[in-house]
Amino acid sequence: MQSDPKKLVDKNKNLTHSELMKVISHVQREQDNWILHTLVIEGCDVPFKFKRKGNYKSLKGARVNMTYYPQQETVAGMSFEMMKVVRIKRG
Numbered sequence: 001m002q003s004d005p006k007k008l009v010d011k012n013k014n015l016t017h018s019e020l021m022k023v024i025s026h027v028q029r030e031q032d033n034w035i036l037h038t039l040v041i042e043g044c045d046v047p048f049k050f051k052r053k054g055n056y057k058s059l060k061g062a063r064v065n066m067t068y069y070p071q072q073e074t075v076a077g078m079s080f081e082m083m084k085v086v087r088i089k090r091g
Contacts, residue, residue, distance in 0.1 A: 012069075019065040020091045026059040039064075039085075046070075050085035063091035 025040040035055055039048040048068060067087040072079050 014069045015067055015086065016069065017065070017067045020063045021066060023059045023062050023064055026056075028055050044083075046081050046083055048083040048085050050088060059090075065089045065091050 021044075022042040023039050024042050025038075027038045028035050029038075030036075031051070034051040034053065037050050037052060037056065039059065041048060048066065065088070066085050068083040068085045071082055071084040073082050074080075
């Protein structure tokens with residue numbers, strides 16, 4: 001079942017939906033029993049992250065539609081902004 005991004009954004013005002021964002025970099029690495037995906041998007045200064053059970057074909061160079069929200073992540077005692085992706089689809 002596909003989730004409707006408009007319905008998601010209407011339910012939660014912290015969410016943002018963007019379409020046809022160009023992926024500059026896509027890194028996948030294991031974390032516990034999940035695969036952590038980190039995307040760098042053209043024109044954005046913060047990484048976009050999401051977890052899935054498996055690897056994806058590389059999204060580097062692809063256009064994607066994403067629904068996400070800002071989140072803080074602490075690494076070595078320092079706080080960094082990142083975007084937590086709740087929905088992603090190739091554009």
